[in-house]
Amino acid sequence: MKTKAYRNWLAKGSFYNICGRQIFVIDTNAHNSKKGNGNHSSDGNKPVLCILHGFPTSSFDYWKVIDALSEQFRVIIHDHLGFGFSDKPIDYSYSLIDQTDIALCLWKQLNIESAIILAHDYGTSIATELLARDNVGLCPIKIQQLVLCNGSIHIELAKLRFMQKLLRNRFIGKLVAKISNKSILGKNLRNIYFDQSKISQDEIDTIWAMMTHNNGKEVLARVSRYTFERHTLWYRWIGALKQTPIPIKIVWPENDPIAIAEMARVIEKETKNSKLYWLQDAGHFPMLEVPDSWLSEVISAISNPI
Known part of the structure; x- marks a missing residue:
């Protein structure tokens, strides 16, 4: 069933051909908005905020906060390959390495040279792959700072x-996905919300x-193997976190039942230039469950130096 929210979200974005695949993208910059949408002023002078969403959802996770974020940032968010409105090829590995390549190719098409990266859940592994490349001079964009939310980077603690x-x-x-x-x-x-009524x-x-x-159901099992x-x-990505000089802001709910609070403490302890911001009374999808609190902490984290 295609809900009104489904149709509205689809109307917000455009499709880009990235590495031969159709990728759904929302870019709050008017120059890259869908043709015919004249409701946005140009975001050309705003800082760029590139968002990497989580599993098993899509860019729709940010429907409650994107308008507020776009008041301060040029927001760019895409559905990863295999997610949301983007292509979902059946015979494909869905490697996080490939997902990183797709993100970089997209940002290149959008002429992004420098950005703040915000990553949640699945997206945090794409972010750490970006750090690994940046540490050896192979990341083509300048990462101004990185905001990590609810990502099981330390998979041994998840x-x-x-x-x-x-x-x-x-x-x-495949059978589980089918049924x-x-x-x-x-x-x-x-079950992964703090307050299920939210x-x-x-x-x-x-x-x-x-x-x-x-x-979507046909590729779900493959996507889940990330x-x-x-x-x-593990050593590449945790090593990248430990080595990077890029400021890292950690915005984390204390009650996340998957990426538990201990994980955030470990990340803060092992990184050189980081600060931890706690969220109260929220589970694994705080941007949906407590959007105002999440938004306040994220903007505070980005705005304040460590």
Whole structure:
């Protein structure tokens, strides 16, 4: 079912051909907005904020905060390959390395030379791959600062949900994806909120519609295997965090049941130039559950030097 929110979000963005794939992008800069949308003033003089969304959702995670963010930033957010409105090729590995390449190719098309990166969940591994490249002079954009939210970068500390473990299983993952439905999604999303009443049925309907759009169920098992890369590339990505001189702002809910609070403390302790900002009474998707508090902490984190 295509909800009103689904249609409105689709209307906000455009599709870009990136590496031969159609990638859905929202860019609040009027020059890159969808043709016919004249409601935005030019964001050319604003700092660029590139957002990397999480799993298994899409850029829609930011529907409650994008307008407020766009008052201060030129916001660029895309659906990763295999997510949301972007292409979902069936015979594809969905490596986080490839997702990083796609993000960089997109930003190059948009002529982004310097940006603040904000990453949540799945997106934090793309962010650490960017750091790994930057540390050896191979990142083509200047990362002004990095904001990390709820990402199980320290995968050994993560409390993965049972459904996620089933989906990534090589033998039964495809079957689990095939029999999954909106009710199962709703139950799993509610279970990772601090206050389950904060997610509406309309939001669940919209998230499900975006997940299942264009082969979504067929690729879900493959996309879910990204957590294995977090083990395989642990030394590369944790090493990049430890080595980078880039300021790192950590915005984290104390009650996240997946990327637990201890993870945020470890990241702050092992990074050279970081500061931790706690969120109260929020679970794994704070930008949806407590948008005002999340927005306040993110803007404060970006605005204040360490």
